[in-house]
Amino acid sequence: MVEDPEEGMLSWDESVFRDERVFEIDYLPETFEHRESQLRGLQYALRPAVRGSRPLNALVQGPPGTGKTTAVQKLFGELSGHSGVRTVHANCQVDSTRYAVFSRLFEGIFEYEPPSSGVSFKKLFGQVTDRLVEADEVLVVALDDVNYLFYENEASDTLYSLLRAHETHPGARIGVVVVSSDLALGTIEELDSRVQSVFRPEEVYFPVYDTGEIVDILGERVDRGFREGIVSTTVLDRVAEFTADSGDLRVGIDLLRRAGLNAEMRASRTVEIEDVEEAYEKSKYVHLSRSLRGLADSEATLVGVLVDHDGEQAGEVYEAFAEKTGLGYTRYSEIVNKLDNLGLIETSYAGMEGRGRSRQLSLAYDPEAITNRLE
Numbered sequence: 001m002v003e004d005p006e007e008g009m010l011s012w013d014e015s016v017f018r019d020e021r022v023f024e025i026d027y028l029p030e031t032f033e034h035r036e037s038q039l040r041g042l043q044y045a046l047r048p049a050v051r052g053s054r055p056l057n058a059l060v061q062g063p064p065g066t067g068k069t070t071a072v073q074k075l076f077g078e079l080s081g082h083s084g085v086r087t088v089h090a091n092c093q094v095d096s097t098r099y100a101v102f103s104r105l106f107e108g109i110f111e112y113e114p115p116s117s118g119v120s121f122k123k124l125f126g127q128v129t130d131r132l133v134e135a136d137e138v139l140v141v142a143l144d145d146v147n148y149l150f151y152e153n154e155a156s157d158t159l160y161s162l163l164r165a166h167e168t169h170p171g172a173r174i175g176v177v178v179v180s181s182d183l184a185l186g187t188i189e190e191l192d193s194r195v196q197s198v199f200r201p202e203e204v205y206f207p208v209y210d211t212g213e214i215v216d217i218l219g220e221r222v223d224r225g226f227r228e229g230i231v232s233t234t235v236l237d238r239v240a241e242f243t244a245d246s247g248d249l250r251v252g253i254d255l256l257r258r259a260g261l262n263a264e265m266r267a268s269r270t271v272e273i274e275d276v277e278e279a280y281e282k283s284k285y286v287h288l289s290r291s292l293r294g295l296a297d298s299e300a301t302l303v304g305v306l307v308d309h310d311g312e313q314a315g316e317v318y319e320a321f322a323e324k325t326g327l328g329y330t331r332y333s334e335i336v337n338k339l340d341n342l343g344l345i346e347t348s349y350a351g352m353e354g355r356g357r358s359r360q361l362s363l364a365y366d367p368e369a370i371t372n373r374l375e
C-alpha cells in the first residue's frame, strides 16, 4: 500500500473498508446473535419436515429490521440440505396475489418459470402439488411481508389454498411460515373465519434489539467490513444510539456504510462522529425508500399527488389523482388505506361528518425526502 505523505490521510488506492459487501442489503450475516429463542421456536415448528411430515405452521411477527427474514433464510438454508424437503421464500411485496405466490412456488419447485399467461390458478396449483407428491417432498413456504397480501385482499384465499392442500390434493404436505412487520395488523383476526379455523400457527415474536444487542451485532459487522482501527467504540456507540431510536437494524448497517464513505470523501483514515451524523440524514430514510420501492405505479402517483396536496381533504386529493390516473373512488380509497397501513401517510377526520371524503390526508415524511426517492 502506498502511504500518503500527509499523516492520517487516505491515498487513492486505500479504503477504510475491508469488505464493503457486508453492508449490502441482501448480505446474509455469518453470525446471528440474540435470536436464539426465536430460532428455537421456528425450528420446533419446522422439524417435522425433515422426518417427512407436514410441519406446523408458524406466524412470525415483529417490527421492521428485527431479523425475521434473516432467521427464516438461515433455517431454510439448513432445511434445504435435507433430502425430501423443499423450501420456497415468497416476498409478498413483489408477489402480492395468490396467483403470483403460486407462480413463485412453481418456479421454486420446477426451477423454471411457469408460462406467463393462459394457466389457470387451479392448474398451477395442481402442477405444484402433483410434483411434490411425485418427488415425495415436503414443501415449506415463507410468505414474507405478508401484510402486502392483506392490503390486496388476497391473504385469506392464498392461505386457505395452502393450508387445505393436503385435503384437496391428497399426499401433498405443505407448511407455511407467515411473516409480518405490520404490528397494527391483527394478522389472524383479519383472516376469513374459514381460514382462521384451519390456521393455528406457532407464534414467534421478534422484539426490537436493545442498544447493547445492537452494539454486539454492528460491532461484528464493523470487524468484518472495516479495516482495523477505523471505527472507534465511541463512533460505534453513536451509530447504535441512532439505530435504537429507529428500532430498525437496517438503519445501523446503512449508517456504517455511508459514514465510511463520508470518511473516505474526507480522505480520512478514521470514521468520526460527524461522518455518522451526516450519514444519518440519509440513513434515517431507509424505511421510506423500502416502502416506496414496493409501490405500484398508481400508488406511487398518489404519493406524488400528495406532495402537492399535503394536508388536504380526501375529496380534493382525489380530484387531482383522478385527473392523472382516471381511476375511480373505490380504488383510490383502497390505495389511501394501503399507504396509511404502510406508514407513508397519516389520515385524520377533520370535520364533524366523519365520512370518507372529509378525511384529511398528510404525508408522514418530509415532502422533499419523498420527492427525491420517488424518481
Ligand SMILES: Nc1ncnc2c1ncn2[C@@H]1O[C@H](COP(=O)(O)OP(=O)(O)OP(=O)(O)O)[C@@H](O)[C@H]1O
Residues within 6 Å of the ligand: 024, 025, 026, 027, 028, 029, 031, 032, 033, 034, 035, 062, 063, 064, 065, 066, 067, 068, 069, 070, 071, 145, 180, 181, 206, 217, 249, 250, 253
Ligand atoms: N441478529 C442479527 N445479527 C446480524 N445481523 C442481523 C441480525 N438481525 C438482523 N440483522 C440484519 O439486519 C437487517 C434486517 O434484518 P431482516 O431483513 O432479517 O429484518 P426483518 O425483521 O425481516 O425486517 P422486515 O420486517 O422489514 O422485512 C439485515 O441486513 C440482517 O442481516
